[in-house]
Amino acid sequence: MRFLPVNLDALLVELADLDETLALFDSLQNAPIAGVEEIVPAARTLLVQYRPSAVTAEALVDQIASRSLNGDGRQAGKVVEIPVHYNGEDLADVAAHLGISVDEVIRRHTGSEYSAAFCGFAPGFAYLSGGAGFEVPRRSTPRTRVPAGAVALAGGFSAVYPQASPGGWQILGVTPLRMWDLTRAEPALLKPGYRVRFKDAGPLPEGGLPPHAEAPDAPAPDTLHALGIRATGLQTLLQDLGRPGQAGQGVSTSGALDRGAVRAANRVVGNDPASACLEVLMGGLSFVADGPVVIAVTGALAPIEVTSSSGRRLKPCHYQPIQLEDGDQVTLGTPPAGLRSYVAVRGGFAVAPVLGSLSTDTLAQVGPKPLAIGDRLGVHTKIAGHAVALDETPAFDMPRADDVVTLDVVMGPRSDWFTPEALACLAEQTWRVTPQSNRVGIRLAGDTPLAREISGELPSEGTAVGAIQVPPSGQPVLFLADHPLTGGYPVIGAVASHHLDLAGQIPVNARIRFNPLGTFEELRPTPPDEATHTP
Numbered sequence: 001m002r003f004l005p006v007n008l009d010a011l012l013v014e015l016a017d018l019d020e021t022l023a024l025f026d027s028l029q030n031a032p033i034a035g036v037e038e039i040v041p042a043a044r045t046l047l048v049q050y051r052p053s054a055v056t057a058e059a060l061v062d063q064i065a066s067r068s069l070n071g072d073g074r075q076a077g078k079v080v081e082i083p084v085h086y087n088g089e090d091l092a093d094v095a096a097h098l099g100i101s102v103d104e105v106i107r108r109h110t111g112s113e114y115s116a117a118f119c120g121f122a123p124g125f126a127y128l129s130g131g132a133g134f135e136v137p138r139r140s141t142p143r144t145r146v147p148a149g150a151v152a153l154a155g156g157f158s159a160v161y162p163q164a165s166p167g168g169w170q171i172l173g174v175t176p177l178r179m180w181d182l183t184r185a186e187p188a189l190l191k192p193g194y195r196v197r198f199k200d201a202g203p204l205p206e207g208g209l210p211p212h213a214e215a216p217d218a219p220a221p222d223t224l225h226a227l228g229i230r231a232t233g234l235q236t237l238l239q240d241l242g243r244p245g246q247a248g249q250g251v252s253t254s255g256a257l258d259r260g261a262v263r264a265a266n267r268v269v270g271n272d273p274a275s276a277c278l279e280v281l282m283g284g285l286s287f288v289a290d291g292p293v294v295i296a297v298t299g300a301l302a303p304i305e306v307t308s309s310s311g312r313r314l315k316p317c318h319y320q321p322i323q324l325e326d327g328d329q330v331t332l333g334t335p336p337a338g339l340r341s342y343v344a345v346r347g348g349f350a351v352a353p354v355l356g357s358l359s360t361d362t363l364a365q366v367g368p369k370p371l372a373i374g375d376r377l378g379v380h381t382k383i384a385g386h387a388v389a390l391d392e393t394p395a396f397d398m399p400r401a402d403d404v405v406t407l408d409v410v411m412g413p414r415s416d417w418f419t420p421e422a423l424a425c426l427a428e429q430t431w432r433v434t435p436q437s438n439r440v441g442i443r444l445a446g447d448t449p450l451a452r453e454i455s456g457e458l459p460s461e462g463t464a465v466g467a468i469q470v471p472p473s474g475q476p477v478l479f480l481a482d483h484p485l486t487g488g489y490p491v492i493g494a495v496a497s498h499h500l501d502l503a504g505q506i507p508v509n510a511r512i513r514f515n516p517l518g519t520f521e522e523l524r525p526t527p528p529d530e531a532t533h534t535p
Contacts, residue, residue: 003061003523004413006047007494010464011057011523012413013046013064018117018129021046023071024064025118025192033063040247040462041118041192042486043127043155047462057523065525077116077193082160083201084110084151085209088171094136094153106200108132109172114158114196119188119250120460120486123364124162124180126190126250127460131158142168149174149209151198155459158198160190162250163365175201176209182354182366188249223350223378225291229371230329233284236371238349239342240276242481243357243366252485253465254361257439257504258340260395261299265344267389268296268321270382276351276358278343278371285343285371286331289324293379294346294388296321300338300398300505305331319392321346338398338505346388350378363440363482396502404430404511407499409468414458414490415520418470422450423520426468426492430511431476437508441469442478444512449474450492463487466495466503468514478512480504493520 001024002014015021025041028048035054040047050060086106095102114128136153143166146152150161152169161167162179179189190196229236239262242255256262256279263273278285283302297304297318306314309327316322324330332341351358351368360367371377399405415423431444450470463469467479469489478495480503495503496517506512 001065003064003525005057005410005520005523006413006464006491007410007466008497009052010047010049011060012461013048015044015046015069017044019071020044020069022117022192023069024067026071027067028064033060035060038244038247038253040120040485042120042461043117043459045459045461047464049464058526061523062525077191077195079113079195079197080190081197081199082151082175082177083199084173084175085201085204086173087204088151088173090139090152090170091172094134094170094172097136098134105172108134109158110198110200114198116190116192116194116196117157118192118486119190119248120462121250121484122162122165122180123250123366124188124190125159126179126188126192126194126196128158128190128196129156131196134158136170138168139170142166146171147174148211149176149179151175162188174204174209186249187355191248223380225289225293225347225379225381227287227293227345227377227379228290229285229287229373229375229377231284231286231331231373232371233280233282233332235281236285237279237360237362238276238351238358238368238371239279239360240358241274242359243355246355247485250485251355251364251366252361252481252483254359254364254367254481255357256342256359257481258299258342258501260501261340261342262344264319264389264392264395265296265298265342267386268298268319268392269294269344269346270386270388271344271346271348272386275344275348280332280341280343281339283332283334283341285341286329287377289326289328289330290376291326291379293324294321295324295330296344297332297341298344298392298394299340299342300335301394302335302341303333305333307331319394320390321388335398337400337507339507340505345379347380347382350380361482362438363484399502399506399510401507401509404513405502405506406513406515407503408496409493409514409516410496411493411516411518411520412491415492417452417454417458417490418492419451419453422452422474422492425450426476427514427516430513433506433508433510433512435508439480439482441480441483442503442506442512444476444478446475450476452490454490458488458490460486460488463491464494466497466500467491468493468495478503
């Protein structure tokens with residue numbers, strides 16, 4: 001095993017192959033280590049996220065290194081049969097690459113059993129190993145849209161696309177089965193350990209397969225009090241602290257980009273700090289109180305204006321409770337600094353959670369839809385509970401578009417894939433935040449791209465919030481809350497956990513300077529003689 005740093009609360013365990021990876025994953029699932037919060041398996045790595053207050057990185061490495069990799073405890077999962085119409089655009093090319101006929105490709109694909117090794121890329125996207133043992137490269141140019149249900153190959157894996165998305169896998173055909181369906185008790189049809197058999201379903205029906213219908217919205221609870229949405233600005237989303245623990249279904253945590261601001265807003269109105277808020281991008285939100293409510297606004301200091309039903313205008317303060325009466329209208333202006341403001345309401349929003357959270361994951365398309373004009377957001381009535389907090393203040397000065405913002409960085413896990421010059425360049429030059437940035441990640445531009453020492457392809461591995469991933473262009477992407485669960489480009493370092501909220505507030509055209517907290521070093525288990533030595 002190799003142990004590679006990922007962040008102050010995460011590390012990557014690299015193993016020899018998929019079998020060792022799954023054996024270690026099973027061991028850690030069957031006998032958990034206290035303090036480990038989530039494990040994301042991939043082709044030959046495990047991303048382990050942990051609570052530093054419960055276990056140190058050194059102790060965690062020692063405990064993982066002692067685990068057996070023989071895989072004897074792995075139990076065969078249930079069998080899922082997937083019918084396939086083998087009409088894929090790449091079927092003939094795959095056959096030519098393998099040096100066999102199209103009929104032989106279909107015969108082998110349907111004649112072997114696959115195993116769901118791990119999930120990533122998108123909710124319900126399972127990487128299926130074993131089977132026919134095909135080794136097929138990705139397309140040189142990914143498609144901008146692969147249809148939902150597409151059955152495809154890449155590397156040594158087979159998979160089924162759960163929803164329409166861009167993709168570079170080789171398409172063999174299509175299945176009518178829904179791989180991801182939020183109306184099911186378990187939305188993901190396939191989970192790690194399940195076995196899969198493909199079945200030839202014959203020619204595609206005339207007219208093709210019917211499109212996958214979207215899951216119906218849960219009915220809004222009938223509440224006495226509500227917020228009536230008049231304007232949403234660029235984007236207004238419901239966000240809480242996310243949905244951890246769903247990696248087995250290919251779902252990342254997501255959640256608010258400035259988690260400290262969410263906690264503060266909720267404390268101001270007397271809610272549980274983990275309650276959902278409205279995350280407002282660059283102001284522009286306007287709503288009317290339907291009944292008396294108490295709100296608070298934190299995060300980016302967007303000007304607040306309250307207009308009463310009688311026409312009186314007030315400009316209340318941030319980080320303070322604001323009492324609204326029936327008919328009062330609230331408007332948030334454009335913040336002079338920062339990007340995202342957070343609006344909490346006493347009692348919380350009466351919206352049905354999705355997989356236990358009200359967070360909207362914009363990449364995975366999981367969670368409540370973005371707010372729209374005309375929406376009525378119900379508010380729970382709160383009679384007792386937490387007292388309001390009157391001493392909340394911002395955790396940091398909000399960055400402006402002309403600022404240079406310094407972010408601490410933990411080097412790894414793939415710093416050794418880059419040249420010494422690239423490692424120096426990461427810290428020495430400033431990186432401009434481009435307009436292509438969003439909740440998935442901050443796309444950066446620098447005068448000198450980051451050059452790689454190793455040019456080979458990196459098997460997909462788990463990625464963490466804050467990861468600085470470097471695509472072939474050499475211009476890095478700083479992953480934020482809606483990043484993909486796994487990725488195939490090397491991560492040179494990660495923004496330290498204590499600076500993630502600040503990263504989520506950096507506006508377009510601001511510049512970032514990265515401050516490495518140390519050089520890249522592998523984490524090593526304590527040698528046996530030292531571990532057993534007592535003074």
